[in-house]
Each structure stands twice: as structure tokens, then as C-alpha cells.
Amino acid sequence: MPGVLVFAELADGGLASISKELFSAGRPLAQALGEPLCTFIPAEKGGEVAKEAGALGADRVYVAEHPLLREPHPDYHLIALERAVQQVRPSVVLLGKTPLGINVGPRLAFRLGVGVAQDVVALKIEGDALIAERPVYGGNAMARVALREKPFVATVRPKAFEPLDPTPGRTAPVQAIPVAIEPAAVKVKVLERKKVEATGIRLEDARVVVGGGRGLGGPEPFQQLEELARLLGGAVGASRAVCDAGWLPYQYQIGLTGKTITADLYIAVAISGASQHMAGVSTVKNIVAINKDADAPIFQEARFGVVGDWKKVLPAFTDEVRKLLQQ
Amino acid sequence: MPLTIVVTAKQVLDPETPPSALQIDPSRKRMVGPANVPPVVNGFDENAVEAALRIKDALGASNVKITVLSAGKSFVLDVIKKPLAMGADELVLVQDDACENLDAFQTARVLAAAIKSMGTVDLVLCGRQASDWDQAQVPLAIAEFLGLPCVHITRKVEVKDGTVVVERVVPDGAEVIQVPLPAVITVSNELGQPRYPTLRGIMASTRKQPIIRKLADLGLNPADLKPKVELLDLYIPVRQKKCEFISGDNDEEKGRNLARRLREAKLI
Ligand SMILES: Cc1cc2nc3c(=O)[nH]c(=O)nc-3n(C[C@H](O)[C@H](O)[C@H](O)COP(=O)(O)OP(=O)(O)OC[C@H]3O[C@@H](n4cnc5c(N)ncnc54)[C@H](O)[C@@H]3O)c2cc1C
Ligand SMILES: Nc1ncnc2c1ncn2[C@@H]1O[C@H](COP(=O)(O)O)[C@@H](O)[C@H]1O
Numbered sequence: 001m002p003g004v005l006v007f008a009e010l011a012d013g014g015l016a017s018i019s020k021e022l023f024s025a026g027r028p029l030a031q032a033l034g035e036p037l038c039t040f041i042p043a044e045k046g047g048e049v050a051k052e053a054g055a056l057g058a059d060r061v062y063v064a065e066h067p068l069l070r071e072p073h074p075d076y077h078l079i080a081l082e083r084a085v086q087q088v089r090p091s092v093v094l095l096g097k098t099p100l101g102i103n104v105g106p107r108l109a110f111r112l113g114v115g116v117a118q119d120v121v122a123l124k125i126e127g128d129a130l131i132a133e134r135p136v137y138g139g140n141a142m143a144r145v146a147l148r149e150k151p152f153v154a155t156v157r158p159k160a161f162e163p164l165d166p167t168p169g170r171t172a173p174v175q176a177i178p179v180a181i182e183p184a185a186v187k188v189k190v191l192e193r194k195k196v197e198a199t200g201i202r203l204e205d206a207r208v209v210v211g212g213g214r215g216l217g218g219p220e221p222f223q224q225l226e227e228l229a230r231l232l233g234g235a236v237g238a239s240r241a242v243c244d245a246g247w248l249p250y251q252y253q254i255g256l257t258g259k260t261i262t263a264d265l266y267i268a269v270a271i272s273g274a275s276q277h278m279a280g281v282s283t284v285k286n287i288v289a290i291n292k293d294a295d296a297p298i299f300q301e302a303r304f305g306v307v308g309d310w311k312k313v314l315p316a317f318t319d320e321v322r323k324l325l326q327q
Numbered sequence: 328m329p330l331t332i333v334v335t336a337k338q339v340l341d342p343e344t345p346p347s348a349l350q351i352d353p354s355r356k357r358m359v360g361p362a363n364v365p366p367v368v369n370g371f372d373e374n375a376v377e378a379a380l381r382i383k384d385a386l387g388a389s390n391v392k393i394t395v396l397s398a399g400k401s402f403v404l405d406v407i408k409k410p411l412a413m414g415a416d417e418l419v420l421v422q423d424d425a426c427e428n429l430d431a432f433q434t435a436r437v438l439a440a441a442i443k444s445m446g447t448v449d450l451v452l453c454g455r456q457a458s459d460w461d462q463a464q465v466p467l468a469i470a471e472f473l474g475l476p477c478v479h480i481t482r483k484v485e486v487k488d489g490t491v492v493v494e495r496v497v498p499d500g501a502e503v504i505q506v507p508l509p510a511v512i513t514v515s516n517e518l519g520q521p522r523y524p525t526l527r528g529i530m531a532s533t534r535k536q537p538i539i540r541k542l543a544d545l546g547l548n549p550a551d552l553k554p555k556v557e558l559l560d561l562y563i564p565v566r567q568k569k570c571e572f573i574s575g576d577n578d579e580e581k582g583r584n585l586a587r588r589l590r591e592a593k594l595i
Contacts, residue, residue: 103479106464110471115432115555118462136460137358140346144560187476192503265594305570306585308578316582324590
């Protein structure tokens with residue numbers, strides 16, 4: 001019976017987008033193994049989310065409810081997941097490559113004495129092994145790796161899989177998993193959460209993103225990018241070089257160690273297109289690059305390109321966009 | 328007794344190497360750059376060294392000892408000694424042929440054994456990930472193997488009254504976290520620029536010799552270090568070059584033409 005166990009995360013009271021993606025990643029594995037697709041929901045209250053998981057294709061839903069699981073504290077979630085794994089004894093455990101997943105997944109694996117395939121974009125069962133593909137060297141190469149000891153643990157890159165649509169009326173049996181968390185035994189204590197004020201559309205959700213790079217030369221030009229983003233109903237993002245320079249806070253960083261965006265249109269201004277940056281835009285179909293260097297790597301992945309000085313290209317582009325939108 | 332900090336640091340292919348100059352060595356299943364481009368200390372490990380040096384600055388030089396630890400098959404000494412030039416006190420290299428193809432799990436076993444062999448260690452600082460295999464796992468495994476608490480991906484690290492207070496980077500800001508020592512902390516570039524070695528630091532580092540250890544010195548047998556994650560294949564994905572370049576008599580016209588083309592393609 002065992003199963004493929006999806007470690008679910010919550011966002012805005014429902015299943016997080018990455019968790020829905022994990023159902024599509026996990027379904028073919030469950031089929032190949034002839035085992036059920038299961039999900040584990042650690043939460044303060046899991047009832048509604050359990051229903052959502054059933055509609056999205058889970059065959060069995062396990063829920064651990066505990067007040068301490070309200071915040072994404074890795075240690076508390078690790079205790080809960082360990083408990084679930086003891087009970088379900090899954091063949092595969094899938095987590096998102098999220099702040100929680102990259103802590104909990106590897107630590108679970110090491111505790112169990114197995115390896116973990118981190119940040120994977122493709123998965124399949126082959127014989128007795130789980131085969132995973134993962135970008136390495138900042139995305140300049142791909143590695144194909146095999147895990148041979150169960151449970152196979154993998155963290156999956158956000159947006160690598162398309163979430164499935166829910167089937168209305170589809171339900172799955174729900175089972176509670178009791179977890180005891182002894183806060184005194186957990187040494188990692190969160191004293192304070194420093195939240196940055198979020199304004200406007202979230203970068204991760206924006207349909208249009210205007211990204212700026214080191215070639216902008218300083219923080220001021222980002223006002224022009226903001227203006228364009230506002231016109232297009234989008235958000236502004238940046239390369240790591242921009243954030244390292246202190247021109248924008250790190251919340252704006254797109255890429256391997258920054259945010260993954262899902263926009264339909266990404267306009268990259270004075271960004272060279274290093275693989276680590278492109279890792280955050282890999283599912284964007286329409287990349288537009290404005291760069292003065294015709295050999296910049298960004299043009300290899302862009303659909304439309306302008307070779308030119310952004311100082312001249314961008315204002316003229318923005319004015320024309322404004323005109324077109326007014327028509 | 329001074330506060331003892333171990334900083335793990337890996338020698339990696341320079342991530343600034345242009346992709347066109349990168350090649351795969353199929354026999355070793357790894358990426359190689361041009362022979363004349365030297366490797367570098369993994370960037371996030373320099374951030375971890377910087378974090379350690381800031382603790383040393385805060386607590387006083389004689390109250391903190393910083394040992395840099397690296398495992399590998401071979402090292403370019405001028406490269407791996409950079410943390411010494413920045414101000415670290417000592418360098419331990421686990422240098423062994425069997426260290427070439429270790430996965431994260433086995434690398435962490437080696438590093439954990441090396442840390443154990445050092446006696447009392449109060450704080451282990453690591454980079455958040457190595458820019459070659461991008462695994463972001465080794466520190467978590469070190470923590471598990473040593474039975475230590477771990478905070479992953481931080482931008483500030485301070486030692487206070489037998490604890491370490493850190494700021495963990497999360498998507499919407501940061502968490503201020505306190506952990507009793509000993510602990511494992513990973514450091515990210517949000518910490519800020521690592522300091523440049525001073526001339527004095529460079530001079531001092533040339534006089535320091537690394538302490539070399541073999542796996543056998545750590546009680547490890549290469550035959551037991553079979554990877555848990557087996558690398559089957561490494562390849563460079565093919566990118567289709569399909570960019571449509573927008574023309575125009577000058578940059579302004581190109582900008583306007585771009586807007587029109589995007590409109591035509593119904594993208595705006
Ligand atoms: C482990 C690791 C993780 C990383 N993670 C990330 C990540 O998550 N996100 C990220 O972005 N980076 C990341 N990086 C850094 C990445 O490798 C690059 O260094 C970075 O993306 C470069 O930023 P950039 O394109 O803004 O700057 P540059 O590479 O300096 O490019 C600037 C560009 O601007 C162009 N330009 C200059 N002037 C003009 C002008 N007047 N008009 C038009 N164009 C102009 C230049 O031609 C150039 O192409 C990571 C690196 C490592 C090693
Ligand atoms: N061979 C190694 N020697 C020393 N430190 C290492 C080694 N491999 C990984 N590390 C440390 O672990 C961190 C994360 O590495 P990784 O899990 O490989 O991405 C790195 O930033 C280093 O601090």
C-alpha cells in the first residue's frame with residue numbers, strides 16, 4: 001500500500017500553489033509504483049485544505065493539527081513529518097523547494113539515512129530507483145541522478161510542474177495523525193518576525209514583470225521601471241547584482257536564490273541573463289531583453305530583443321506603450 | 328577558552344565563467360572551465376567567513392578562534408587560503424582522492440568527522456549552498472550528524488551569552504532567531520560584502536600552512552562513502568536561439584517598434 005507522500009504547505013488559507021504542483025509531480029510516480037498518492041497536511045486547522053487535496057487528486061489525506069504548526073517553523077514541521085512518515089511508511093516523499101521544504105526535506109532524509117534530490121524539475125520511477133533531473137552549476141548544466149534507497153526524498157522546484165485542476169466532488173479519506181510537539185525540546189526559538197511592507201502586486205503572481213539589472217547604474221532608474229510596470233499592471237523585479245548593491249531590497253531579487261516568477265511577459269532591462277538569474281524566469285514564455293551588448297546571454301532566451309542603450313530605448317518604449325494603451 | 332568557530336568552505340569552479348567557456352568532462356561527470364581560469368572559494372562561504380570575522384571583531388580577536396575547513400581531492404593553495412588572508416586563524420584541509428565524487432550526505436559525514444576531531448566547537452558557519460552542485464544540503468546534514476540545531480540561510484549572526492542570535496532570510500523579510508551554542512548556521516549573501524584581504528592579512532596567510540588530514544585520520548574508510556544520490560549523467564541543455572531582434576534607425580525608434588511589436592503579439 002505505502003504511497004507517494006506530498007508534504008503540503010498552506011497559503012492564504014488554502015493549499016499553496018507549489019503543493020498543487022506536487023500533486024501533478026507525484027501522480028505519475030504513484031501510478032508507476034502502483035501505490036496511492038497521499039498528502040500530509042501539517043497545520044493549525046487542516047479540514048478545508050484536506051477537502052481541497054481530495055479534489056486535486058490525493059487518494060489519501062493525512063492531517064496533523066497543532067497550534068505550533070501555524071507558523072512555518074522548520075523544526076516543528078520536521079517533527080510532524082517524521083511522525084507521518086513513521087505511520088505511512090511512504091516510498092516517496094515530495095516537498096517544494098520552499099523555505100520550509102529545503103529545511104525539512106533534507107533533514108528528514110538524513111535522519112532516515114537516505115539521500116535527497118534537491119530542486120528537481122523532472123521525476124520518474126525506473127526499476128527500483130527514482131530518477132530526477134536537477135539544474136546544477138547555476139543552471140548552466142543539468143544533472144540526472146538516481147535515488148535507490150526508500151523513501152526517495154525530493155524537493156521540487158516551484159513552477160516546474162503544472163498544477164492539476166480540481167475535480168469537483170472528488171473526495172479522499174482523511175486520517176488524523178496525532179503529533180506531540182514539546183516546544184522546550186526545540187532549541188531554535190523565533191524571537192521576532194521582521195516583515196517588509198508589501199505594496200502592489202506580488203512579484204511571484206504578477207502577469208507582467210519589469211526587471212532591472214546592474215546596467216541601470218543606480219537606484220534612480222528603477223522609477224522608470226516602476227512607471228512602466230504600473231502602465232502594464234505588473235511588478236518590478238531585479239537581478240542579484242542590484243540587490244547586492246543596495247539599490248533595491250532583496251525581496252525584489254529574481255533567480256536561483258531569489259524569487260521564481262510566473263509572468264506571461266518579462267521585460268529585462270540591462271540584465272545580462274546569467275543562468276542563476278534565468279533560473280527564476282524559466283517558465284516565462286515571453287522574455288523581452290533590452291541590452292546594449294548584442295552578445296549578452298539574455299538574448300539566447302529572449303523572444304524579442306533590442307540591442308541598445310536603455311536610457312534611450314526605455315523612455316521611447318514606455319511612451320509608445322502608453323499611447324497604444326490609450327487607443 | 329576562546330569561542331571556537333569552524334567555517335566550512337569549498338573550492339569551486341568560478342561561477343563568473345562565461346557559459347560559452349564551460350564544458351563537461353564526461354569521464355569525471357563534472358563541469359570544467361578554461362584551464363587559465365582559477366577556481367574560487369564558494370561565494371557564500373566567503374560570506375560565512377565574513378560572519379565569523381564580524382563575531383571576532385565584536386568579541387575581541389583573542390576571544391575567538393576561526394578554523395576554516397574544506398574537503399576535496401586537490402586544492403589550489405592560493406585560492407583556498409583566501410579566508411586566512413581575510414583574517415581566519417587556521418585552515419584544515421581534508422585532502423583525499425576519495426573526496427572528489429562525494430554527494431552531500433557523504434561530504435557532510437567527512438566534514439562532521441573532521442569537526443568532531445577538533446574537540447570543542449561552539450559554532451559551525453557554512454555557506455547556504457555551493458555554486459557548483461547547488462545542493463544546499465551539506466550544512467543540514469552536518470547538523471543532523473552532530474546532533475546540533477541548525478538555522479539555514481541567514482543574513483546576520485551574533486554571539487550573545489552562550490547563544491547565537493541570527494536573522495533568517497524569509498521571502499517577506501526576516502526572522503530573528505536565538506539558538507543555544509553549539510549550532511550550525513548557514514550564511515547567505517544578504518549578510519553583505521565579504522571584506523577584502525589586507526596586505527597584512529595576505530602576508531600572514533603566506534606564512535600559515537594548512538593542516539592536512541586524510542580520511543583515514545578521521546576514522547573513515549573511502550569504501551563506506553558510497554553516494555546516496557548517484558550521478559548518472561551531466562549535460563548542458565540546448566538553448567534554442569530564436570530571438571527576434573527589433574530594428575530601427577536609432578535606439579528610440581527601436582523602443583517604439585518594440586512596443587508596437589508587443590502589441591501585435593497581443594502581449595500588451
Ligand atoms: C550561487 C549563485 C547564486 C546566484 N543567484 C542569483 C539570483 O538568484 N538572481 C540573480 O539575478 N543573480 C544571481 N546570481 C548572480 C549572477 O550570477 C549574476 O552575477 C547576476 O545575475 C548579474 O546581474 P546583472 O545581469 O544585473 O549584472 P551584469 O551581469 O553586470 O549585467 C549588466 C548588463 O547590463 C548591460 N548594460 C550596461 N549598460 C547598459 C546600457 N546603458 N543599456 C543597456 N544595457 C546595458 C550590460 O551589457 C550587461 O549585460 C547568483 C550567483 C551565484 C554564484
Ligand atoms: N567539500 C566541501 N568542503 C567544505 N565545505 C563544504 C564542502 N561541500 C559543501 N560545503 C559547505 O556546505 C555548504 C553548502 O554546500 P552544498 O550543500 O554542497 O550546496 C557550502 O557553502 C560549504 O560551506
